[in-house]
Amino acid sequence: MFDGLFMFGTAVVGYLTPVSLGLAFGATLLGLLAGCMPGLSATLIITLLTTLTLKMQPNQAILVLVCAYNGAIYGGSRTAILLNIPGTAANAAACLDGYQLARQGQAGRAMGIATTGSVLGTLFGLVCLALFTPMLGEIALSFGAFEFFWLALLGVVTSGNIVAVDPLKGWLAGFLGLFVAGIGQDGMYAYERFSFGNADLAGGFGLIPVLVGAFGFSEVLTVMSERFARPKIMEFGSALPRIRDVIVYWRTIIRSGVIGVWIGILPGVGEDMAAWSSYATAKRLSKEPEKYGKGSIEGLMAAETGDNASVPGGIIPALALAIPGSAPCAVLLAAMIIHGVQAGPMLMVENPQFVYDVVAMVLFSTLGILFFGLFFIKPLLKITQVPRSIMMPIILVLCVIGSYSLSSRLFDVYTMLGFGVLIFIMRQYGYPAAPFVLGLVLGDILDKNLRRGLVLGDGDILPFFTRPLSAVLALLVLWTFVTNVKTINDLMRRGRDAMLARAWPRRRAS
Amino acid sequence: MDTTRFSADRIGGLIWFVFGAAIVYGSWTMDRLEHLHIPPATAPGVVPGLLGLGIMAFALVLMLRTERHVTVDFAGDHAAEPEADDSSFHWKRLSLSAFLCLSYGVLLLGRGVHYWILTAAFLFLHLLLLGESEDVPQRPTLRRVVLAAALALAVSTVVTLVFQHLFLVRLP
Numbered sequence: 001m002f003d004g005l006f007m008f009g010t011a012v013v014g015y016l017t018p019v020s021l022g023l024a025f026g027a028t029l030l031g032l033l034a035g036c037m038p039g040l041s042a043t044l045i046i047t048l049l050t051t052l053t054l055k056m057q058p059n060q061a062i063l064v065l066v067c068a069y070n071g072a073i074y075g076g077s078r079t080a081i082l083l084n085i086p087g088t089a090a091n092a093a094a095c096l097d098g099y100q101l102a103r104q105g106q107a108g109r110a111m112g113i114a115t116t117g118s119v120l121g122t123l124f125g126l127v128c129l130a131l132f133t134p135m136l137g138e139i140a141l142s143f144g145a146f147e148f149f150w151l152a153l154l155g156v157v158t159s160g161n162i163v164a165v166d167p168l169k170g171w172l173a174g175f176l177g178l179f180v181a182g183i184g185q186d187g188m189y190a191y192e193r194f195s196f197g198n199a200d201l202a203g204g205f206g207l208i209p210v211l212v213g214a215f216g217f218s219e220v221l222t223v224m225s226e227r228f229a230r231p232k233i234m235e236f237g238s239a240l241p242r243i244r245d246v247i248v249y250w251r252t253i254i255r256s257g258v259i260g261v262w263i264g265i266l267p268g269v270g271e272d273m274a275a276w277s278s279y280a281t282a283k284r285l286s287k288e289p290e291k292y293g294k295g296s297i298e299g300l301m302a303a304e305t306g307d308n309a310s311v312p313g314g315i316i317p318a319l320a321l322a323i324p325g326s327a328p329c330a331v332l333l334a335a336m337i338i339h340g341v342q343a344g345p346m347l348m349v350e351n352p353q354f355v356y357d358v359v360a361m362v363l364f365s366t367l368g369i370l371f372f373g374l375f376f377i378k379p380l381l382k383i384t385q386v387p388r389s390i391m392m393p394i395i396l397v398l399c400v401i402g403s404y405s406l407s408s409r410l411f412d413v414y415t416m417l418g419f420g421v422l423i424f425i426m427r428q429y430g431y432p433a434a435p436f437v438l439g440l441v442l443g444d445i446l447d448k449n450l451r452r453g454l455v456l457g458d459g460d461i462l463p464f465f466t467r468p469l470s471a472v473l474a475l476l477v478l479w480t481f482v483t484n485v486k487t488i489n490d491l492m493r494r495g496r497d498a499m500l501a502r503a504w505p506r507r508r509a510s
Numbered sequence: 511m512d513t514t515r516f517s518a519d520r521i522g523g524l525i526w527f528v529f530g531a532a533i534v535y536g537s538w539t540m541d542r543l544e545h546l547h548i549p550p551a552t553a554p555g556v557v558p559g560l561l562g563l564g565i566m567a568f569a570l571v572l573m574l575r576t577e578r579h580v581t582v583d584f585a586g587d588h589a590a591e592p593e594a595d596d597s598s599f600h601w602k603r604l605s606l607s608a609f610l611c612l613s614y615g616v617l618l619l620g621r622g623v624h625y626w627i628l629t630a631a632f633l634f635l636h637l638l639l640l641g642e643s644e645d646v647p648q649r650p651t652l653r654r655v656v657l658a659a660a661l662a663l664a665v666s667t668v669v670t671l672v673f674q675h676l677f678l679v680r681l682p
Binding site for chain 1: 526533536541546548549551555556557558565569571600601604607608610611612614615616619620629637641642666669673676677678679680681
């Protein structure tokens with residue numbers, strides 16, 4: 001406990017330098033600006049920044065990414081409130097009540113509530129990050145290859161199940177990601193899989209070029225295919241938060257914080273689901289549910305607290321298990337790997353200070369959100385006036401040069417463009433990008449641990465099902481599959497009905 | 511039920527099934543490294559093979575199911591809308607943008623044209639032809655030409671200088 005506090009204090013003091021503070025506040029502002037612009041997702045800005053921060057010190061590079069991530073999730077609330085367009089997917093729930101408040105002439109108050117909710121949500125998540133990461137890391141030390149295999153599979157399956165409108169398509173995208181991760185030399189015998197004698201393919205697809213393609217180029221194509229007009233911003237008053245709103249809705253804030261952190265911890269689910277879940281729960285338990293969707297302060301507070309609480313929440317499994325809680329966290333994890341930070345159970349043993357460094361980074365980003373959220377409202381909104389069609393070719397140029405700069409080879413540029421087109425087409429047909437990315441990040445863990453487990457079991461697959469925790473995880477995976485495939489559901493229902501009919505024929509007949 | 515999307519799912523399912531079968535075939539015929547005396551269960555083709563089987567199974571369900579899966583979103587207020595509004599989809603803009611982007615990244619980059627010039631030219635063309643929000647490119651005015659050229663030159667110069675001199679990247 002005191003060790004943790006000491007390390008947190010050391011981390012905060014360590015970042016109190018002009019360079020680190022400048023980077024933290026600059027990255028938060030950049031994230032905020034990106035969040036304000038519909039079409040620029042949090043994942044896109046983190047992916048682009050990963051390529052731009054390669055030459056920086058690892059701690060400073062991760063500081064930039066964490067601050068930009070948190071800033072982007074908050075920034076999207078501005079456009080949600082003023083334009084009824086969520087800046088990022090995480091802010092879709094904020095549109096429902098935020099925009100209604102703005103139409104009632106309370107846009108300033110709505111923005112104040114969004115700022116309050118985001119700051120308190122992040123602070124709640126930050127405390128959970130500091131408390132639960134070491135605990136989860138300690139538990140994970142007892143995990144073996146069997147458990148890690150199931151965790152990786154569960155991550156992809158959960159993400160595919162929750163993120164996609166159709167779980168089947170989410171799983172297909174996730175399995176494609178797992179397969180793509182396995183192309184090139186395998187981690188055990190350095191055997192070249194599916195490389196077809198190509199020297200570039202033998203090294204496998206670079207994680208960052210694929211991510212830049214999936215979230216950068218595919219986003220450019222998506223934006224260019226949509227109709228858009230220059231938005232008009234409505235007038236708003238003071239955006240200073242009111243203490244009364246915090247006091248009246250303290251239960252909602254804590255509940256949304258808990259939901260946000262929990263959803264964040266679930267592998268690959270993301271901030272948008274955290275916001276919707278917080279919103280739905282707040283509505284269900286509210287004394288004034290009829291106000292929801294018509295300008296409810298409580299609804300907006302719940303949505304914004306939930307999505308920002310899930311940011312630190314998503315970092316918890318990324319640090320403790322090397323299993324990211326969301327798509328932006330998957331990019332963050334990839335950046336950590338590139339910078340030599342080995343996330344996973346051994347992190348708390350080998351480099352515990354890093355966990356508290358990340359806690360301090362989240363704290364600085366929260367201070368940035370508070371500062372810019374209160375004092376930089378009008379300049380921030382100017383960015384929404386920039387046509388997206390002007391931003392997109394510039395983003396493409398950054399995607400190209402960012403991918404190329406990783407190892408100065410054109411193959412990475414082709415990889416980025418190829419996967420960008422593929423993910424764009426898949427998205428058009430309802431296959432989401434998040435499970436694909438999660439599969440890509442978790443592919444190596446799944447591959448190595450399945451084969452390690454088989455070596456340990458001398459080719460026997462039983463330990464994957466007989467070890468207690470493995471059995472629980474296996475059941476969860478199976479349950480997710482079975483309960484979400486309609487065909488299997490129908491078969492199960494028919495089977496159950498047939499059994500019931502056989503057991504109680506008269507009762508059913510009556 | 512949206513029959514267009516439904517048939518698209520069936521075609522998609524078929525593509526996925528063939529893709530999964532190709533993975534399974536590739537994994538099955540992959541070297542099992544028997545000369546290294548490794549346990550057969552750890553052969554390099556095991557994991558991709560299992561993934562291929564999984565993809566085939568999902569594809570089969572996608573093809574055979576009788577109606578589309580629709581979920582209710584978490585707000586509980588309205589059903590999720592998987593399809594985009596077709597009227598908001600701009601094929602012309604998308605095709606032109608994709609052509610410019612792929613020409614820049616695949617056909618021209620690293621083929622002898624200086625990075626700075628190539629990037630400026632790509633940006634200029636993209637901004638000029640697709641910089642406004644109209645469906646089809648309009649006849650450019652002098653003001654638009656000048657603005658597009660200025661922005662293209664500025665961005666290209668900054669990116670070139672930053673990556674070449676700050677990040678020490680040898681540009682393509």
